[in-house]
Amino acid sequence: SQRGARLWLCALCCGRLARGQPDDGKRYICRAVPLSGDASCPVTLLPELSAGSQEEELRNTVMQLRETILQQKETISKQLGAINELTTKLSLCASASDDRKYDKGSSWGKDKQNTMGDVPRDPNDTIDSLGKTMQGLKDRLENLEQMRANISGAAFPSELRDLLQRRLGELENQLLKKVSNLEEEKSMLSNATAAYRLKTENTLNALVERISELEKGRPPHQFKLSLPQRTNYLYGRITKSLPEMYAFTLCMWIKSSASPGIGTPFSYGVPGQANEIVLIEWGNNPIELLINDKVAQLPIEVRDGKWHHICIAWTTRDGQWDAYQDGEKLGTGDNLAAWHPIKPGGVIILGQEQDVVGGRFDAGQAFVGELSQVNVWDRVLRPAEVRAMANCSAYMAGNVVSWLASNVEVFGRGAFKRPLEMCQERLPNA
Ligand SMILES: *[C@@H]1O[C@H](CO)[C@@H](O)[C@H](O)[C@H]1NC(C)=O
Numbered sequence: 001s002q003r004g005a006r007l008w009l010c011a012l013c014c015g016r017l018a019r020g021q022p023d024d025g026k027r028y029i030c031r032a033v034p035l036s037g038d039a040s041c042p043v044t045l046l047p048e049l050s051a052g053s054q055e056e057e058l059r060n061t062v063m064q065l066r067e068t069i070l071q072q073k074e075t076i077s078k079q080l081g082a083i084n085e086l087t088t089k090l091s092l093c094a095s096a097s098d099d100r101k102y103d104k105g106s107s108w109g110k111d112k113q114n115t116m117g118d119v120p121r122d123p124n125d126t127i128d129s130l131g132k133t134m135q136g137l138k139d140r141l142e143n144l145e146q147m148r149a150n151i152s153g154a155a156f157p158s159e160l161r162d163l164l165q166r167r168l169g170e171l172e173n174q175l176l177k178k179v180s181n182l183e184e185e186k187s188m189l190s191n192a193t194a195a196y197r198l199k200t201e202n203t204l205n206a207l208v209e210r211i212s213e214l215e216k217g218r219p220p221h222q223f224k225l226s227l228p229q230r231t232n233y234l235y236g237r238i239t240k241s242l243p244e245m246y247a248f249t250l251c252m253w254i255k256s257s258a259s260p261g262i263g264t265p266f267s268y269g270v271p272g273q274a275n276e277i278v279l280i281e282w283g284n285n286p287i288e289l290l291i292n293d294k295v296a297q298l299p300i301e302v303r304d305g306k307w308h309h310i311c312i313a314w315t316t317r318d319g320q321w322d323a324y325q326d327g328e329k330l331g332t333g334d335n336l337a338a339w340h341p342i343k344p345g346g347v348i349i350l351g352q353e354q355d356v357v358g359g360r361f362d363a364g365q366a367f368v369g370e371l372s373q374v375n376v377w378d379r380v381l382r383p384a385e386v387r388a389m390a391n392c393s394a395y396m397a398g399n400v401v402s403w404l405a406s407n408v409e410v411f412g413r414g415a416f417k418r419p420l421e422m423c424q425e426r427l428p429n430a
């Protein structure tokens with residue numbers, strides 16, 4: 001038959017090739033010879049399917065895969081390193097914020113900065129790139145399997161086919177192992193990322209809580225000035241001065257157990273008159289109010305180490321004054337610097353008596369204890385307003401001096417601004 005003749009021709013041709021041609025490492029493929037054709041050998045060279053180049057290609061693939069895997073391992077260990085570093089920083093940060101309670105020995109308002117170290121790389125990127133790498137490896141694996149299927153179907157000598165099959169099998173096993181290693185590393189990385197996220201969230205929550213505590217739970221007047229020792233260098237200074245005034249009310253919360261006297265919680269000196277307004281208790285004298293260096297003794301008594309709310313109201317009209325303690329008016333008088341206007345532009349010092357404006361302090365007259373909500377109004381407050389502040393039903397900010405942390409400067413090592421106890425806790429019978 002025609003078909004038989006063609007096959008025969010082909011076999012003859014291939015036999016001739018096998019006997020006569022040097023082994024050049026290339027494979028030839030036989031095709032049926034058309035009957036009308038001449039006697040030349042109908043062989044087509046198929047270099048792209050030659051075994052040598054295919055092996056080469058496989059070797060290259062393996063090398064490439066090895067390289068990729070090595071690179072991935074390096075990347076992963078770098079990323080794990082970064083995550084460990086972040087975790088360490090975070091735990092440092094978390095323990096630091098746990099420790100940073102208010103009653104540590106540093107100035108409130110200055111130590112609430114939190115640094116969380118470097119901004120971390122987005123952990124999503126890490127996971128994404130690992131995912132892409134694995135997808136790439138899986139694709140290549142499928143390609144190899146396809147190639148193997150192609151090879152087993154092709155007309156290769158059985159030894160070569162077996163060799164290729166074996167190699168591909170090894171390669172496949174290696175790849176599967178690497179992929180599963182990668183899967184595991186990715187899962188570890190995921191877990192580390194999740195743990196890191198949790199930690200970050202916890203830290204952030206703690207910070208947010210503290211911030212909202214500062215913003216809501218602790219309004220800006222909810223701090224105190226603490227002057228724990230009798231020195232001539234611990235004091236607070238109000239950054240605002242007073243205007244000219246024909247009346248005023250000075251209120252404050254005060255706590256002291258100093259003996260014999262509590263010293264000078266408040267002094268206002270102006271050029272030419274260091275004792276323009278002074279509140280002082282020294283020696284065994286009662287608390288005194290000085291206005292323009294004139295003196296009135298006040299029937300208030302606070303040196304029991306508890307918080308007390310005191311207010312002093314004065315008007316130039318007849319030099320009349322009222323003294324309140326814990327919301328009650330305990331005394332009143334007149335002819336204290338009558339018809340004297342309070343001079344403007346001086347300096348308010350908390351905790352020291354000024355012999356010159358803003359200075360020349362005397363440790364013997366220094367206040368020891370705590371002060372808060374030192375407010376000044378340029379009018380005489382009504383008794384009900386004073387009572388409401390003293391019984392915690394209202395807080396009023398002074399219209400000429402308002403108790404804000406930004407208005408109070410602290411001087412001297414050992415002097416602090418600290419959060420103030422809640423009002424109810426400051427009541428005398430609390
Ligand atoms: C990180 O991935 C999660 C889950 O896939 C996603 O909800 C979140 O928006 C991603 N974050 C960023 C910063 O891309």
Ligand SMILES: *[C@@H]1O[C@H](CO)[C@@H](O)[C@H](O)[C@H]1NC(C)=O
Nearest residue numbers: 143144146147148149150151
């Ligand atoms: C395997 O053969 C199919 C069709 O025969 C072809 O599409 C595919 O590209 C081949 N794969 C390889 C890796 O040679």
Ligand SMILES: *[C@@H]1O[C@H](CO)[C@@H](O)[C@H](O)[C@H]1NC(C)=O
Nearest residue numbers: 184185186187188189190191
């Ligand atoms: C990651 O966490 C999951 C579930 O929490 C767990 O099944 C898996 O074993 C963990 N992987 C590693 C590597 O620890």
Ligand SMILES: *[C@@H]1O[C@H](CO)[C@@H](O)[C@H](O)[C@H]1NC(C)=O
Nearest residue numbers: 384385387388389391392393
């Ligand atoms: C506090 O004082 C104000 C003003 O006198 C008064 O109206 C209020 O009832 C008092 N509140 C308490 C809890 O004593």
